[in-house]
Amino acid sequence: MSSADAFELVGVDAGPVDGDPILRSIDLVLPANGVTVLAGPSGAGKSTLLRLLNRLDDPVAGEVRWRGRALTDWSPTELRRQVAMVFQRPPLFAGTVCDNLRVALPDVDLERAGHVLEHVGLGADLLEHDADTLSGGEAQRMCVARALLTDPAVLLADEPTAALDRAARATVEDLGRMLADSGVAVIWVSHDTDQLRRLADHVIVLADGAVRAVGHLDELDASTDPLVRQSVGAP
């Protein structure tokens, strides 16, 4: 991995402004390719870390850098178009699927809109459907399609399958894998160890607001730390 392209966290504290920090003194370089899974127990700070990467939140101390530049030096809107995000609960906007896609790219034509839907495994015929009528899995894939319209280099995924059934979960996982293979760096928060083992090229284990382990799955499987072994579902 080339660290020039990667996210880098230096001495980062994050959390509520007037409360105890959720993340403490984080020094970390995130891989800039493949699927990186952020794992660890609930409350470890996985989502908090993810939200720092596209500046939905700012750290209370320290600095986050991307491509060698502090995030505060990027225009937030430009950064977010390159570092896209999907959420646990897919946020649907009013109107049709096509209206939803146009929020990301107002002048998208029907051909491109249909193409991006097919890219995420949905039919172009859904374009004129009301977004509210999509199933959970369709809605999440539509949100990925919407995010892809800005041609992002990175996709942040905050437990994107936690609210989905098994079949829908598989389609969204396949989509994450396909995007990573096509060159989009995917950073995926999950507390599902089976999912982690199916998807992860790299794993970062967080616990109690600190980085507990970083590495490939086989490296972490060999860890002697019971919490790391449990977080990656080591056999």
Place this chain on the structure above:
Amino acid sequence: MIAVEQGDIGIAGLAASGILVAVAVGISLWRQLGLERSLLWASLRALVQLLIVGWVLQFVVDPDDPIIYSVLWIVAMVGFAAYTTSRRAADVPKVLPLSLVAYTASAIVVLGVLFGFGIYDLEGRTLVPLAGMVIGNSLAATVLVSRQLLIAATEQRGVIEGRLALGLSATEAFRPHLRQALRTALVPQIESTKAVGIVFLPGAMVGLILAGVDPADAVKVQVSVMYLVLGSVATTTAVMSLGISRELFTPAQQLRRPAQRTDD
């Protein structure tokens, strides 16, 4: 006999109208509503408040007095309206300074049109009551729009951050919620404007007709007052909602959390 002459019902007339309060109290006793004390207190309080206001207004609207008295009166009304708004929408960030700006802007715009175009003569007798209409009628809508915006920012957080995450600016991400809140505040005003004359006769017109003014002239005044109310409500809510929208987001286009809203 009680007779209306030149709009004066006299002390006897005022006392006799109190019979209607007695009717309301009687109904409360009869149906065991337990509202007698509230009814009497409200009636008495309204009487005392209006007597005081009427007494002070004598000085303000006297053509011989300088217009600055009227202006001071309006400043006090703006301050009181802003204070009331800040009490009734206490969770809204920077609600007091924002509502001061909103009511002031509305008063300047609306009174500027009414007096700038010579629709009314600029004197205490017209300035104070018209400013009262501007501010009084905007109050409920301003509180409503403030609360609506705060509810949207809290309950629709996921959708708003979904738009931000697509690279939209805070203004763009919040626009649908801003539009909805403004519509919610303005639609009742539009509906009551449409129903006027058919469903109810507005207070200003009733007052003028009772005071002996030709109904045709009363209508003209009433219509100008209705337009004033529409303009005031639209201006106040627009200024207020734009101000609140700015307070809800950081300069880095992040939606603030409730705890963050008060600490800067």
